[in-house]
Amino acid sequence: AGAWLLAPGFNVTLRVVGSWSQDGRLLVQLETPKGIQPGLYDLCLNVGGAICEPRSVWVLTREPEKLTIAHLTDIHVEVLVEGVRSTLFFETAINLVNSMPVDLAVFTGDNVDIGSDISSLRTFYSLTNRVRKPTLVVPGNHDHAQTDEKSFQELYYGLHVGPAYWYRVVGPFLIVGLDTGYAGYVDANQLKWLESVLSAYSGKVKVLLMHHPLFRANLFREFNGSWREIEALQPYLYASWANRIDEARELLRLVEEYSVSAVLTGHVHTDGLVVYNGRTWFVTTVTTCGSGDYRGFKVVEVGKDGSVRVIGLPGRDPLREQSSFVLDGSLIRVVESPDRRASTVIAQPSPNLGLELPELSIFLLLNSSQPVESYKVYGNVTLVKGIELLPYNGFYAAKLTLVAPRDAATVTLASYEDREPPKVSLLMYTPRKPVANRDGVSMYLKAEDEGWGVQLVRLEYETDSLKGTIEAREAGPGSYRVELPPLNATQVRVTAVAVDFAGNSASDTLEIEYAQPPKPAEEQAGQQPSQQAEQPTPQAPAQQPPSYAIVLAVVMIVAIAAIAAVVISKRTARRK
Template sequence: MIKGQTFYSARNSELRGINMRRSYVLLLSLAIIFIALSSIPLLSSPKVIYFAKVVKYPLPSIPEPVLKGDLLEVRIDLEDVSELSATIKNPYSSYELSLDKAFYDNRANCFKALFRIPGDVEPTIYDLILKFKSKGKLYEIVEPRSVWVFDEWPKALKLLFCGDTKTPGGVQYFAEFVRTVNLLNPDLLIFDGDLVETPTIKSAWDLFIKWFLRIRVPTYIVIGNHEYSGASADIYKRIMGYTNYSVIIGDFLFIMLDTGPEGWIPMDQLKWAERVLKENFNKGFKAMIFHHPFFGYKVKEERIGILTNISVEDFDKLVDQGLLYKSWYNHLDEARYLFKLILKYDVRMILTAHTHTDINTIVIDTNGRKHYFITTAVVAYDIREKDIRGFRYFLIFSNGSVDERTLCYDGKSITDYPTSIPIDTGEGILPYKLGLIEYYYAPSNDGERYAVSFKAVNELNQTFHDIYVEFILPGDRTFDEYKWIPEKPRCVVRKVNDKLYVRLINITLPALSEVKYTVYAVEDKSPPRVLNVTLADIIERGGIAWWIINVTVYDDGWGVDKVNVNATYADKTVDPVLIDLINASNGKVSYKVWFKLPPEVSEIRVSVKVKDFASNDASISVNITKPGLKKEIKSEHKEVGLPIPIQYLVTICVIVTIAVLLVIFKIIKRRGFKARPS
């Protein structure tokens, strides 16, 4: 009996050990599977577009500038390419390109093709469509906005410069920035790194590419530290292409460099940049663009706007004074070499981002030549309290000169911070507004309506010339059948697929002003409507209650022009501090209206009057009662971004799940397993 009891106890212990080991394996497997599923690299995502996976150049992130009648260079990352054809296309026209030469370039380690641009091509930006065969496989690849055709090389360029959005968290700011770029209509845009928060997060690329592809103008992308996953930029290279490259537009030379994950440029890359500068020594305007700044915060804090009579020998003084950005101090040999290149080869502009705030200084060398070191504000979600999101808009010339009035917002001094052109009122500032240049088409601009209105409101103290305004109208009526308010503007008219594309010419948007046009072939006698007036939020801060009211209005005729809103309480009538346009689509226009009220106010009567572009109007009054105080918020944004970057949320979920599994395991271990005797 004792022997039998001993045997049963040993078997039970053995079974318990086996089951416990199985539990360990099961729990460990579950943890590993969860982690793997939570961080699947975006390389397997079908949504992300790998522009540079097969075609290396040109790309939407690196367009090719080319003259009419000249050769367009195409690089393909395959050895065997045949039956190659190319087409360039935009919404108005398309052109078949003739193949001049095709060969495998051993030095570049890729297949190269040279196509002739026709002499009758309209100078603008085009998509490139490539068709070819390689090893029996047929390819058809579209590289959007990748061929930039000129009549002749420009003497001046309007360059819009920005950086750092870090999607998914910064998507609402990037979206507003893209809308602004499309209205202002620069010659080119350079976006300087930190496109995404983390390159292995699929949604980050999905959101960035969604808005990136909506940009109308030629756009050049520079890599930032957030495009690195550890020491690797492989994902960026497959989506956006080269991490360092040069662009020549006539007498303009732009050199894009990679400061890597730690904020410095390796010597081999600097040697490459020097070769490019030597080969293009006679170019009139030279610029370097990289992510981490050369000069650091001390330049801003001490308002060091100009450094005069500087030579390469003064580099050590700059180091000793603590003027360099911190990431360069462990790489002073590289910093010195970079500074030497800038002075020796007369690099006019050095454009950087990364710090999420403006930093500016001008270095005047011993030859009296100016070198503009500009670090721009950005459009990221994580900026300092009260700092603005924004961009720069330079006017540069092929002889090497810069219109210094365009270095900073409204012609400010470079030490009168903030110096970027703002797209918002500042982080944490109430009332908060995102979008200081607002515009919309009403009711819609889709080629289906015989009446369309355009309105742009500029709340900035800066005038913008040659903004982009284009109406799309049904083409079953001639252009002369359409009438205009206030008057017929200068325009270019194209008829494509039964639609009229009417591009207005030389439209100026003055500072602190608005521009309106209505084109119509039908009258509008119907009044607009107020769809809803509701309380969005109440924020109490510093003895003030901010009442935020949602107002949505509608007009399906010529479209909504404006709304007037006021609030009444205790026989007092107050006007709003801010009326913020949130969205305009399909006749609906939505606003957030901010009222500044005493905290004791518990009920207001909101009156709304809406007027359309045909001067029809409607009004409504609504009583709104305070439902109870809500928590103070930092700022009210048009769209809600992720308050915590998505990769951190994934990490937190993984940790919490593993912790729960371990607790379950401990409970099982404490209770033991009751094995059934066979």
């Protein structure tokens, strides 16, 4: 057996101190060499073959005085949010976190939209590993969706993300991740485990992470209370906790007795902040990528003295109003060529972001079969402040430092010039026979590029009297969608145009036949002269059908008559 650490430019051999089996698992105790460079490393083990876990070892040379935490939550990978892929918000947030002076990032649940969606779990795993800061993750109710306890642990979240609850010690700090499950609370067994951890590290500054907030949505206030009188707090509790008052009481007891400094949560897709007993900060953050008022994240700073500070939009008071940084309107992402011989950075910041960054740090993986000197910069080259290429696990790990642009910009790092156009095709549209001036048309397109990548896709349309252009929205990798508005036409010519990052373009055209709306009834009648010439034959007034009241009256009279007949019949029978 052997063990080593990998990071861009580093390959560090570890000493195996010991190994043993426990509960069907192999545990290995390792020792890092003196003088190791601080930073984030992949851990690799050779146990019948090499296995590596990316970014799983965080090396510090001194204990931190404070922890500056980027708080992301409710990512819901690969869903559409107001026509935008949630993954684009996630990529933007990742690149911002990499550029910010934060120590680590935490994700407090609903990382995917459906817990059994393996494709989304793999996407979440892949994108999370682009964060060049330590990341700590807990599950939410969506991560549990369509799973049971066994499959959740063995096939889905447990396999692709990690344990549902855990703890980490970082110098003077204890961070504990909890699982509020599908139902929205921490069960008794987990609370018992939590107390064992808190008591074992009672001298540490404590931070809890969980998905469902203890207090209800949109609550901004300071108040005092006691777990012994939790009924007085019940109006302020989130519903899933209010319905499990015993578990809520026990959690609050642990928070109070072990002096927890901060509890970071999500789930409700909006901000909230409760400062409890002047000591514990219950911080709820807006969704990072899902549906809601807007998408964003916060920064939470925890000092070694237990103090807490929430950092967000300038001029906003986090204890009075929503204050998360705003991701809407910003796009910072990396587009890689299939062979990784080129990577393009798209940087389109929004003035509404509320975050002033002098520069962006973008991390890329490039094909190491090409000489380092073959990689050149294209696009908005004046934004480039520095490029660093280091060997890393069979690739070049590139760090691209850019001046934060005020307008949309692209920078490509490539080992070749791209002279080949992309490919684009109009796949289908619906409805197949739209009605003029009434029906909108949904157009589905495919665009791909073997070179630097597709920069934009648009749809151009033309009628006898009108021309227009609509930018296509990305619906998935390589797939795009456009909504064509209702048009007053018999035929519309549509052209899909794709442009790559080198400026090469391609197009595909088709014509859509439109049905004409039916004419009004009086117009149809006016187009039938033979019927107009005929004079209607006088007819006797039609008999009006009896009203329901008349029918009911008749029925009642008949019923009364029948009853009377029966009574007379019985009386006659008695006389006989």
